[in-house]
Amino acid sequence: MIAGVAAGVTALALVVIPASGQAPAAGLRRTADGKPDLNGIWQSFTTANWDILAHEAQAGPHPELLGAWGAMPGGQGIVEGNEIPYKPEALANKKQNFDNRMVVKVTNDPHRFDYGDPEIQCYRAGVPRATYMPFPFQIFQTREQILMVYEYKGAVRTVYMDPHREAPADSWMGWSNGRWDGDTLVIDVTGFNGHTWFDRAGNFASDTLHVVERYTPIDATHLMYEATIEDPAVFTRPWKMSFPLYRRMEPNVQLVEFNCVPFVEEIMYAPLGLYKPPSK
Amino acid sequence: MRARVLVALTAVVMVVALWAPALVAQAPSGTRSFDPTVTDTEAAIKAAAEAARAAAAAGANWAPPRTPWGDPDISGYYLLATYTPLERPKELAAKPFYTEQEAIAAFRKAVESDAEVDPRTVHYDWKEYGMDAWQAGAKPNLRTSMIVDPPDGRIPPLTPEAQKRRAAAQAAARARNPQTGVQIFGNFYTRCVMGLAGGAPLVRGGQLGSDSAAGAAGVSAESQIVQAPGYVVIITQSNSDVRIIPLDGRPHLPQNVRTWLGDSRGHFEGNTLVVETSNFNDKSPGANFQGSTDALRMTERFTLANPKTMRYEFTISDPQTWTRPWSAEVPLPKIEPPIYEFACHEQNYGLMNVVKGAQITAAAAAKGQATSPAAGGGER
Numbered sequence: 001m002i003a004g005v006a007a008g009v010t011a012l013a014l015v016v017i018p019a020s021g022q023a024p025a026a027g028l029r030r031t032a033d034g035k036p037d038l039n040g041i042w043q044s045f046t047t048a049n050w051d052i053l054a055h056e057a058q059a060g061p062h063p064e065l066l067g068a069w070g071a072m073p074g075g076q077g078i079v080e081g082n083e084i085p086y087k088p089e090a091l092a093n094k095k096q097n098f099d100n101r102m103v104v105k106v107t108n109d110p111h112r113f114d115y116g117d118p119e120i121q122c123y124r125a126g127v128p129r130a131t132y133m134p135f136p137f138q139i140f141q142t143r144e145q146i147l148m149v150y151e152y153k154g155a156v157r158t159v160y161m162d163p164h165r166e167a168p169a170d171s172w173m174g175w176s177n178g179r180w181d182g183d184t185l186v187i188d189v190t191g192f193n194g195h196t197w198f199d200r201a202g203n204f205a206s207d208t209l210h211v212v213e214r215y216t217p218i219d220a221t222h223l224m225y226e227a228t229i230e231d232p233a234v235f236t237r238p239w240k241m242s243f244p245l246y247r248r249m250e251p252n253v254q255l256v257e258f259n260c261v262p263f264v265e266e267i268m269y270a271p272l273g274l275y276k277p278p279s280k
Numbered sequence: 281m282r283a284r285v286l287v288a289l290t291a292v293v294m295v296v297a298l299w300a301p302a303l304v305a306q307a308p309s310g311t312r313s314f315d316p317t318v319t320d321t322e323a324a325i326k327a328a329a330e331a332a333r334a335a336a337a338a339g340a341n342w343a344p345p346r347t348p349w350g351d352p353d354i355s356g357y358y359l360l361a362t363y364t365p366l367e368r369p370k371e372l373a374a375k376p377f378y379t380e381q382e383a384i385a386a387f388r389k390a391v392e393s394d395a396e397v398d399p400r401t402v403h404y405d406w407k408e409y410g411m412d413a414w415q416a417g418a419k420p421n422l423r424t425s426m427i428v429d430p431p432d433g434r435i436p437p438l439t440p441e442a443q444k445r446r447a448a449a450q451a452a453a454r455a456r457n458p459q460t461g462v463q464i465f466g467n468f469y470t471r472c473v474m475g476l477a478g479g480a481p482l483v484r485g486g487q488l489g490s491d492s493a494a495g496a497a498g499v500s501a502e503s504q505i506v507q508a509p510g511y512v513v514i515i516t517q518s519n520s521d522v523r524i525i526p527l528d529g530r531p532h533l534p535q536n537v538r539t540w541l542g543d544s545r546g547h548f549e550g551n552t553l554v555v556e557t558s559n560f561n562d563k564s565p566g567a568n569f570q571g572s573t574d575a576l577r578m579t580e581r582f583t584l585a586n587p588k589t590m591r592y593e594f595t596i597s598d599p600q601t602w603t604r605p606w607s608a609e610v611p612l613p614k615i616e617p618p619i620y621e622f623a624c625h626e627q628n629y630g631l632m633n634v635v636k637g638a639q640i641t642a643a644a645a646a647k648g649q650a651t652s653p654a655a656g657g658g659e660r
Contacts, residue, residue: 032348039508108629123626138524140508142355143348147506147513154522156515158618171621195626252530257539261473261625265462274635276461 027220028183033143036183036217041248041255043136044225047075049119049129051201052241054082061102078132080240084203090234097202106268113195117202121268122260124155124172126196127189127211128227128241136248138255146178146185151255159187167191170207185215205231221247325388329380329420332589332611339586343551349509351527352551354584357619358612360477360516361413361501363390366485366608368425368433376433377422387420390486411499413486417615426485426608435570435606442601446571460642462635468566470634472624474540475518476501479560480569481578481594482516483610502619503612505582512546512553520622525555533559538574553582572598588614 029037047055054077060070086094103115119125125133135151146159159178167175167190175191194207210230215223226242229235269275344352363386368376378386391414395407407415425433438446468474476484482503499518506513512525525546533543538561546555555578562574569576581593590612597605 039510106632108632112629118626124621124623140506140511140513142506142508145506147508147515149513149522149524154520156520156522156621160618165618168620172623172626173621254526254530254533255524256533256537257541259473259540261471262463265471269462269632269635272632274461274632274639275463 028217029220031141031143035141035143035180036185037141038139038146038185038215038217038223039141041136041138041253042223042245043248044132044243044245046078046132046243047073048078048132048241048243049134049199050075051077052079052132052199052203053077053084053201055201078241078243080242083239085236085239087234087236094202094204097197097204099202101200101202104267104271106272110195117197117200118195119197119200120264122153122264123195125150125152126172126192127157127174127176128213128229129196129198130155130157130173131213131225131227131245132243135258136253136255149255151258153258153260154255170194172196174209174211181214183217185213187211187213187215189213204234205229206233208233215245218244221249223247321391322384322388325384325391325420329384329387332419332613333380335586335588339589342586344584347507351507351509352548352553352584353507354512354553354582354590355505355507357502357504357615357617358590359413359417359501359615360483360503360612361416361418361486362421362426362483362610363387363394363413363418363486364421364423364426364610366426367435368427370434372424373432373434375424376428376431378424380422383420383422386424394486413501416501417613419611419613421611423609426483426610427606428609429607430604436602436604438571439599439601439603442571449567449571460635460638462631463565468540468563469519470631472519472628472631475516475521475622475624477503477516477518478521478541479563481580481596481608482514483592483612485608485610500622502615504617504619512555515619517619517622519624523557525553535559538562542576542578551583553580555580555582570596570601572596572601575600585611590614 031037050072055072055075057074058072060066060072062070084094097117100115101117102120104121105115106112106121124130130137130150130152133150133152137148137150140147140149142161144160144162146161148157148159149155150157155173157173157176159176161178164177165175170191170193172193172195174189176187176189178185178187180186189211190209192205192207192209192211194205194209197204208231212228212230214226216226217223223245224242225245226240228238228240230238266275344354347353347355391412394412394414410416427433427435430436462471468478469476476499502517504515504517506515510526510528512527514523514525515521521541523541523544525544527546527548529547530545532545533539537543538559540561540563542557543559544555544557546553548554557578557580558576560568560574560576562568568574576596576598579595579597581591583591583593585591591609592612593607593609595605595607596602
């Protein structure tokens with residue numbers, strides 16, 4: 001049994017079928033049906049989760065408590081042209097988001113989403129933000145579906161390859177249908193609930209957000225990620241972000257559970273008098 | 281008796297012909313194909329039993345297909361709900377199997393009990409949204425309990441230290457701590473820390489009677505098994521919990537690294553996936569699975585017995601809790617895709633009122649006032 005599996009893996013490593021009109025990426029592994037093998041653990045290394053636009057280093061929130069731990073590193077941004085084409089009224093909302101980014105006001109209805117970066121309360125990051133959170137994610141690839149599991153909150157996303165399915169309802173991670181364009185995995189994501197942000201700086205979209213992702217293998221250990229963002233309710237035109245994804249190479253590397261719900265119960269429920277730490 | 285059974289089976293054959301397309305049809309996402317001519321609960325239950333028997337017969341000389349990379353293909357969508365209780369009722373100690381008629385009767389009793397709600401309590405009527413285990417696709421089971429070992433079908437005796445822990449927990453619960461809050465309240469499902477299959481075997485078993493925890497166990501009991509080279513992934517719809525199981529024989533995480541869902545490692549033995557899970561965290565002050573500790577170890581076995589049924593077995597051991605390991609088995613029917621995102625914590629609008637209610641109840645109890653009986657959604 002184990003010998004058979006080892007032989008199968010060796011066969012995968014040796015087969016390199018050039019796609020027509022494209023030079024094959026160096027050392028790229030392929031699956032049995034000839035597609036690039038994206039199985040594995042990937043991570044981006046940018047500061048985009050703080051701010052997807054270019055930014056200088058800054059003291060973070062509560063420097064009197066956190067010092068350099070909480071400081072924001074500088075970064076060159078991931079947005080092509082370093083500009084997000086907000087409609088004027090939407091730009092005002094972005095500024096309001098930024099001013100209120102650390103407000104936590106929990107209610108028992110959707111008004112709880114009116115303020116604050118959802119990340120603080122351990123809410124799902126949505127797409128594309130989950131891709132550039134400072135956490136790894138893992139791809140499980142079959143012909144019919146591609147499953148992505150993000151270490152942040154264990155969020156899952158199923159990419160329907162064959163057959164495609166229609167989004168039955170809105171969700172945090174959206175609904176994904178994918179296809180191959182040569183060696184590029186193209187994912188069309190709709191069905192967002194409008195509650196996710198792009199970063200901690202308050203960049204946002206609405207529930208008419210439409211994201212088209214492209215994952216293009218450069219070689220066996222690098223993907224180029226590009227996402228086209230479209231939302232006629234918020235932006236005057238589509239815009240793009242891009243950055244590399246790196247394969248995590250450590251032996252026996254795995255996602256280590258990041259269940260942040262217990263970490264946020266105090267910030268969420270203590271103001272309501274509902275959080276009483278157990279006395280020990 | 282035999283003539284009546286034959287007549288019933290004839291009716292069942294016709295009913296199966298009506299049910300089977302309904303079960304298999306590609307319903308629009310979010311809806312369930314429903315045959316309006318099947319209105320008789322008993323006939324429908326018999327049809328489900330017959331379908332299960334037919335599926336079992338089909339599995340007699342059958343092996344699952346293989347994935348393109350050569351592993352047994354156990355991928356698909358499975359229902360984790362059952363009306364079979366975890367523990368065998370004491371009066372059935374020597375009876376590990378029902379006859380088919382008894383199994384149908386027991387199943388029907390559980391279905392009807394699941395559908396009852398006490399109108400005096402604030403309750404959630406699971407069946408109104410098709411969320412009860414029966415409407416989700418739970419099938420009758422000939423076993424009188426999920427537990428198959430010890431042979432009496434009941435959890436083995438507690439160790440002395442576990443008895444002390446249980447007595448302390450019961451005293452604390454009786455004391456109704458007026459300082460109760462989100463953490464002490466301790467219900468991981470209601471807090472959306474874990475789903476109903478978290479930190480424990482995937483199936484915990486139904487109990488006869490309208491126990492809200494058992495009723496909740498039928499809710500969002502769908503799951504998906506995904507396979508990729510060197511991995512099996514189990515997603516449970518309840519809280520969208522995920523377990524990633526590497527198959528390459530790597531060691532567990534270091535002993536000091538503890539998680540809510542444990543750390544799993546798997547391998548195939550023939551067509552059976554064997555999964556060993558350890559590194560569970562200590563969930564105090566909340567309840568660990570069946571009062572166990574972070575020394576809990578779980579071995580699960582997944583065997584696709586026939587194209588429609590996964591045989592799911594598990595062995596639980598914790599020398600700090602039980603005098604010996606114990607094992608259980610339950611069939612999981614295959615169900616239609618897909619499963620959905622369960623953003624429990626994001627939209628946990630109810631938690632505020634549940635915790636406030638617990639505080640009010642605890643404060644009243646501390647003052648010696650009568651309170652309504654505690655009822656929860658998934659209290660363990």
